[in-house]
Amino acid sequence: MVRNLFFHFMKDIDLKLIEIFCYVYEYKSVTKASSELNMSQSTISFHMKNLETQLGQKLFYRKGKTLIPTAFADKLYEYATELTNFKRRMLEDITKFSGKNGGVIRIGASSIPGNYLLPQLLGEFIENFKGYVNVELRVSDSQDIYEKVINGDVDLGIIGYLPRTNKVDAIKFYTDRILIVGNPELEDKVYTLEELINLPLVIREVGSGTRSIVEDKLREKGLSLKEMNIVAVCNSNEAVKNTLKYVKGFSFLSSYVVKDDKFLIKLKVKNFDDITRQFYLIRDKKRPLPFLTQELIKFLIKDIYV
Known part of the structure; x- marks a missing residue:
């Protein structure tokens, strides 16, 4: 009723x-x-x-x-x-029936792959694919994208922090390094972990893959974010970078984010190496993937059969 x-x-x-x-x-x-x-x-x-x-x-x-x-x-x-799911399936089926092999791709990504890796890769896929392609890309933090995959809001997710779960299949994607970077006024010194705790810290929001990885690394060193001097929490990497222009502090940022940055400097910290993390391509175990999404996965990882 x-x-x-x-x-x-x-x-x-x-x-x-x-x-x-x-x-x-x-x-x-x-x-x-x-x-x-x-x-x-x-x-x-x-x-x-x-x-x-x-x-x-x-x-x-x-x-x-x-x-x-x-x-x-x-x-x-x-x-x-x-x-909306019916519309997507209808477009895929109609384009196949009409001889135009293609359809809609619904993909979610955390900020690093969504802003720095996928635009070029999706562009190449669209150019190379012989048929109709409509890409719906949603960029958010890793936790939100994971939930969107589970809830069926997107068919495919690319995230930088993999929750402990058995609900998704995960394939290793790109590797990233998280660096300790800061305002140029902090240059010319090698910091200890104790000194790092007292410096102003600009950090990503809860749910961010970068933040989760950093929390794990600090835990290995016997530290916690709660002990640190957090002065700002930002929901984007660009906001972190812009804040550090005005704050004599530091942050943990992806190498992709600071690759072409001319302002921030890399801090030297004793007994604290760059953090290496893996991006994962995830899908819901129970939900069949649309044909075009399978083709995209093959394109992205090339040598792994899906």
């Missing part, structure tokens, strides 16, 4: 509105949805108000800067994901 009611509500609604709603629901923010969709915040707000009017139901209420979904929105999201 409830199912029929919801599909009755949605039968005359533009699927594009439903897709926009899914982004706002997942990010709990018009601002973040705007960035992902490359649409203005006013346009997204207009569409959400239009959707609420058509449905005759409130979808979100605001708590601080966060949008909180109503119970109606929670239920709507369940069926909205069915519709």
Whole structure:
């Protein structure tokens, strides 16, 4: 009965509105949805108000800067994901049937692979693939991408920290080094771990793969982030870099992030080598992969059969 009611509500609604709603629901923010969709915040707000009017139901209420979904929105999201998944499968099947081998790729990635590795690789794949390709790339922290894979929001994830779990298959991808970098005013000195604890630290948010790896490394040294002088927590690597322009402090950043950076310097720390970490390509064990996603995996790892 409830199912029929919801599909009755949605039968005359533009699927594009439903897709926009899914982004706002997942990010709990018009601002973040705007960035992902490359649409203005006013346009997204207009569409959400239009959707609420058509449905005759409130979808979100605001708590601080966060949008909180109503119970109606929670239920709507369940069926909205069915519709968007159906659209994806339909596009794949139609393109195959019409002789155009291709479809939609839904991929999630943590910030390093999402911003520094995948753009070029996906571009090469799209150029080389003989057929129709539509890429939906979502960039977030490792924990969020892992959850998106488990929940079926993306078919494939690339993350820098692998949770202890048996719910995903993981394939080793690129290797990265996490460096201790800082404001140039900290140069010309070799620091001890005790001195490092007292320096201002700018760190990534909880859920970040970089932060998780750093916490593990510090634990091996008998240290904890709680002991350190954290002055700022940022949800992007660029924000960390920009903060260090004004703070005489340091951070732990990927070698990919600082590769072309002309401002930050690498700190010298006794008994603390660069941290090596692995990126992993993950998929839900129980969910079959779309054909095109399998082709992308073959392209990304080339010598491993999927």
